[in-house]
Amino acid sequence: MAEKLNQSPDQLRVKIGIQKSGKLTPDSLTLLEQAGLNVGVATDRLSVVCRTFNAEVVFLRDDDIQNFVRRRALDLGIIGQNLLQEFGTRGLDQLLELGFGKCALTVAVPEDSPFQTIDDLEGKKVATSYPRSTRRFFREREVNAKVLTATGSIEVTPKLGFADAISDLVSSGNTLEREKLRPLESIFASQAILIGSEKIPKQKKEEIEELLMRFKGVIDAKEYTYLVMNAPAELVDGISRICPGLTAPTVIPIATEGWVSIHVVIPKSAFWDKVRELKAIGVTGIAETEIKRIIF
Numbered sequence: 001m002a003e004k005l006n007q008s009p010d011q012l013r014v015k016i017g018i019q020k021s022g023k024l025t026p027d028s029l030t031l032l033e034q035a036g037l038n039v040g041v042a043t044d045r046l047s048v049v050c051r052t053f054n055a056e057v058v059f060l061r062d063d064d065i066q067n068f069v070r071r072r073a074l075d076l077g078i079i080g081q082n083l084l085q086e087f088g089t090r091g092l093d094q095l096l097e098l099g100f101g102k103c104a105l106t107v108a109v110p111e112d113s114p115f116q117t118i119d120d121l122e123g124k125k126v127a128t129s130y131p132r133s134t135r136r137f138f139r140e141r142e143v144n145a146k147v148l149t150a151t152g153s154i155e156v157t158p159k160l161g162f163a164d165a166i167s168d169l170v171s172s173g174n175t176l177e178r179e180k181l182r183p184l185e186s187i188f189a190s191q192a193i194l195i196g197s198e199k200i201p202k203q204k205k206e207e208i209e210e211l212l213m214r215f216k217g218v219i220d221a222k223e224y225t226y227l228v229m230n231a232p233a234e235l236v237d238g239i240s241r242i243c244p245g246l247t248a249p250t251v252i253p254i255a256t257e258g259w260v261s262i263h264v265v266i267p268k269s270a271f272w273d274k275v276r277e278l279k280a281i282g283v284t285g286i287a288e289t290e291i292k293r294i295i296f
């Protein structure tokens with residue numbers, strides 16, 4: 001603590017890099033906000049100092065985020081996992097999977113091309129923004145393809161005659177469809193992750209741990225949901241067996257004699273199964289409400 005008193009707020013400020021404008025930007029901003037880091041309406045700002053936590057959010061190109069975190073110019077960053085496949089993990093810690101920005105690096109070919117398998121791309125040109133991952137993939141498959149690099153709009157390159165095939169991120173698949181491309185194979189799946197510098201500055205350790213706890217609280221909450229139901233007291237045992245909760249269900253007396261209100265947390269994916277089982281033992285009036293954050 002004494003050590004901290006000598007530090008200016010600037011030295012203690014946690015610097016977090018997020019994508020400036022791209023597919024990860026909206027979800028990254030939402031996650032920060034749900035973790036109590038209000039960034040405000042920072043449309044044209046390159047960096048914003050949060051008012052609610054000693055942190056600064058910096059808006060960058062995602063390639064730069066991983067590089068800056070490695071070089072300790074940033075403490076934390078939100079990027080696609082695909083960038084670690086491409087650039088390696090040296091100097092970085094992968095701290096959390098964030099559950100958004102799901103996509104896959106995918107090899108695709110023009111719909112009307114004769115290519116059916118990766119082997120068919122022997123001697124062909126493949127355009128990508130991920131040359132290392134793509135070269136590694138073709139090398140492992142022992143297919144000699146010529147990997148050519150471009151920085152964006154990869155899907156247009158076959159039409160231009162620049163390449164015979166592409167290797168690019170596919171999320172909804174809309175871009176492939178629009179450009180009349182057919183996926184052949186996925187190289188790897190990816191999602192947004194929180195990365196941190198391998199060597200966290202000592203004076204910021206507490207702040208960074210606090211942020212991790214908050215981010216985890218937001219992410220874990222997405223896995224669970226909250227049920228509230230009224231039932232005759234004799235059903236409590238049966239309900240507890242179906243929904244054991246995190247520790248046990250909360251049982252609260254209500255104004256109707258012999259009846260109770262039961263509150264319990266369940267995995268979101270089990271919702272409809274649990275509802276069916278509860279109805280089968282005679283529970284009626286089940287309400288569900290969203291959990292914003294859950295701290296284990």
Ligand code: PRP
Binds near residue numbers: 023169174
């Ligand atoms: C990304 C990616 C694909 C597209 C995939 O491009 O490179 O082109 O999104 O998304 P979809 O499957 O949902 O259509 P981005 O929009 O980031 O632009 P870029 O190609 O210029 O990098």
Ligand code: ZN
Binds near residue numbers: 152153154155168
């Ligand atoms: Zn693209």
